[in-house]
Amino acid sequence: MRKVGFLVFDDVTMLDVSGPAEVLSRATDYELVYFSPTGGSISSNSGLSVSGTLIPDLELTKSLDTLIIAGSDALPGSPWPDGLIEAARILTTGTHRIASVCTGAFILAELGLLNGRHATTHWKNAQDLARRYPKIRVDADILHVHDGQFITSAGISAGIDLALSIVEEDHGASAAREIAQEMVVFMHRPGGQSQFTGAYSYSPASNSIVQKAISIFDADPTGEHTLVSLAHAVSVSTRHLSRLFQQELGITPARWIERMRLSRAQKFILDGFTISATAQHSGFGSDENLRRAFSRSFHMSPTEYRARFSSTFRTF
Amino acid sequence: MRKVGFLVFDDVTMLDVSGPAEVLSRATDYELVYFSPTGGSISSNSGLSVSGTLIPDLELTKSLDTLIIAGSDALPGSPWPDGLIEAARILTTGTHRIASVCTGAFILAELGLLNGRHATTHWKNAQDLARRYPKIRVDADILHVHDGQFITSAGISAGIDLALSIVEEDHGASAAREIAQEMVVFMHRPGGQSQFTGAYSYSPASNSIVQKAISIFDADPTGEHTLVSLAHAVSVSTRHLSRLFQQELGITPARWIERMRLSRAQKFILDGFTISATAQHSGFGSDENLRRAFSRSFHMSPTEYRARFSSTFRTF
Structure with missing residues (x-):
């Protein structure tokens, strides 16, 4: 059994969590564990809650194979939820494979873990990520990008694509394919994230x-x-x-x-x-x-x- | 505010619920209410739970605009969860618009509501639906089909497509498009459900x-x-x-x-x-x-x- 931890928090985007959880729970050997800064029940953006979350500590997390950090519409802004960065720091310590969905990439960025690496986030937030963390090579078009032990994925539904790529990494393409077909999603969607961008808006220029x-x-x-x-x-x-x-x-x-x-x-x-x-x-x-x-x-x-x-x- | 009720139950496929909930909670005027045969907390297939569900009664449900019935991998088999059909009967009475995700179509079929209508379900279960309910015109290829007040949708992730079509019906294409772009999904995916079918298996012939x-x-x-x-x-x-x-x-x-x-x-x-x-x-x-x-x-x-x-x- 591989232990996969999710880091969630109040106002988390529910599909960032439930999409990957649906994929991994359909594979055979993943045990899913939910962590949050405060423990207990967490209410998501859509009103659905995640209950039974644990407060991370180094003892609990040392057996973690993979960590998936979910995002939230509010995440790039500040102040961030109390204890979120500290929880992420504990969960990323010694964990073999570390992934983020959507704006979850900002948490990894804040910890400095994506410096010098290729990474992505929701198309709406890509410019902001690149500006705030200039050492990250932000690819706003890709749906998920693997760089060493880090995997970041694009906006919201791309968490499903991300989790399928984890299953493919661990169990091969045909295991991932069977889950994709059951869930009625592509293994590899046509095109990248850019096709989903609406009217482009850049921050106003100051120069x-x-x-x-x-x-x-x-x-x-x-x-x-x-x-x-x-x-x-x-x-x-x-x-x-x-x-x-x-x-x-x-x-x-x-x-x-x-x-x-x-x-x-x-x-x-x-x-x-x-x-x-x-x-x-x-x-x-x-x-x-x-x-x-x-x-x-x-x-x-x-x-x-x-x-x-x-x-x-x-x-x- | 339009009140949208979800019918959920133990072992429900979480993405059948969280996919549409994510779409509708991003639109402006839907109030989401969760019903289950037993009320309280319901545990889903992926370990995530839905808490605060209500037991349906005619008084509670008479203000319902739309009902969405989720599916489960176990649903086409029997016995069904206690009270599920009765809960669905109460929730469908007098409700303006009635939708199902994935195998949720079997519940509407069992109530006789899809007789003479076009309907769909998960590609794995389409043959079974057509055999057990020969008065339904089953289209195994389509991602969602609207027939009068009933909307049925294909396997699992098609609940997202379904909810987008509800937003388009109520608020126009541009409102639905904005949500699709935010969620990084297509408004209309290329092709139908058939492309997701794996190796075809028919029940063995008895003749x-x-x-x-x-x-x-x-x-x-x-x-x-x-x-x-x-x-x-x-x-x-x-x-x-x-x-x-x-x-x-x-x-x-x-x-x-x-x-x-x-x-x-x-x-x-x-x-x-x-x-x-x-x-x-x-x-x-x-x-x-x-x-x-x-x-x-x-x-x-x-x-x-x-x-x-x-x-x-x-x-x-």
């Missing part, structure tokens, strides 16, 4: 040159903006503008322009515009440019995007 | 003619079997053999032959055989026949199937 470049773009979002044209318009070198964008927004100007166009295109496609009209109104110009940008960012075509996100009912 | 036809196929699974060749081999008319297959297995002989070939092809593809070798060894003959059969049954190509189900890690 006045970046602010000016953004307002030039915003005034004419279908225009033919490039790094060169924006740098010219704000009277700095392309190299300087690139450096400022990276510092302020963590992204190159060219990529930022593409993200803004994609964000508009996503909206037009879901509003029922044709691919050609979308390409025109979002500043991509040609259908082909639109398709390439979609494929690069979302690993799917605009038509597939419409099929996945326009309705829960079959629309075409 | 000796059907048995004989099956053993002729099994002795040479790559052979060019057809309805005509099998009928000839067992010395009955094609019409008679078709009728016997339908009665015994709920499927036509041609479709049964295709399912058996697909089952072998799925295995070969996951074992790493090329598409051509798979087509040959599974009796499809040509790559094109294999592709067509995959597309018809799983709404994806053999290559896509490999990408979705060979590993939780990116393999190519």
Whole structure:
């Protein structure tokens, strides 16, 4: 039996816990144990509670094979729940394999355990994670990433993908496959996390040159903006503008322009515009440019995007 | 506020409950109430418990807008938990909209509420549902089906798809989309439930003619079997053999032959055989026949199937 500990706390996102628990309880040899800073019953975000949680101590946790740290919508903000970091410190000490779901990555980051490593978190929080912990190599697109003994996973439902990858690691692909099929989920979903991002929002820029470049773009979002044209318009070198964008927004100007166009295109496609009209109104110009940008960012075509996100009912 | 009641019971599949609860608690105006035959705390299949459940009575349930009945791996078998059917009878009386997740459909079926309607359940249990309740039009492929006031959904994780469709019904597609994106799930997943089926197993045939036809196929699974060749081999008319297959297995002989070939092809593809070798060894003959059969049954190509189900890690 491998002992798998979950770290939970008040307002934890229930699916971050119940998704992996469903997967692991369907495999043969995992014993699931729930820990929380306070012990006892914990109430989750959805009103469902987790009862019988234990307060971690080094004696209890030394037999732990794997730790899974759940997330919460409130987690990146502060103050964090009392005792959470201390509980995580005890649980991660000497534990063979350490995983996080969604914003649970912030707890590992705060302990310094992800420094120099590849990691991911919910797409909404990826920019924040990268800014607050610049030594982490944040991949906002991937659904789960294994780096040494650490595994981090993307937003909420990605905890299921994470747990399947743990079962595959321990028992091989066919054991994981059987559970995926029973649970009616893919073993490997098409595309990454980026396809789930809605309208992109970056924190407002504090640098006045970046602010000016953004307002030039915003005034004419279908225009033919490039790094060169924006740098010219704000009277700095392309190299300087690139450096400022990276510092302020963590992204190159060219990529930022593409993200803004994609964000508009996503909206037009879901509003029922044709691919050609979308390409025109979002500043991509040609259908082909639109398709390439979609494929690069979302690993799917605009038509597939419409099929996945326009309705829960079959629309075409 | 719309009051949504969940019917849960001991050994309930936790994700059948927590999946929809996660969706609905992220929408603005649902109040979630949990009912069980015995009231109090209920322990789920994964060790997580649901506490504070109420015993249903007509007074309590008359304000219910929607009822969601969860499933359990044990549910289709008997005996069912004490009081479950009676609790469901009370909860379904006068309730505006009634939904089931996974094997929860068996409870609605037992109450006769799905007679004459389209319905679905976990792919593992679809044949059983159709046999035990022949008045239900069972669609084993779909992820959720709405028929009048009744909504049934496929296996386990399809409860999330179901709840998103309820949010879309009540608040429009963009409200549902925002929740899907937050939870990192599709609004409409590619394909249906059939793509998740593993090796197909039918209950053994009791009719000796059907048995004989099956053993002729099994002795040479790559052979060019057809309805005509099998009928000839067992010395009955094609019409008679078709009728016997339908009665015994709920499927036509041609479709049964295709399912058996697909089952072998799925295995070969996951074992790493090329598409051509798979087509040959599974009796499809040509790559094109294999592709067509995959597309018809799983709404994806053999290559896509490999990408979705060979590993939780990116393999190519």
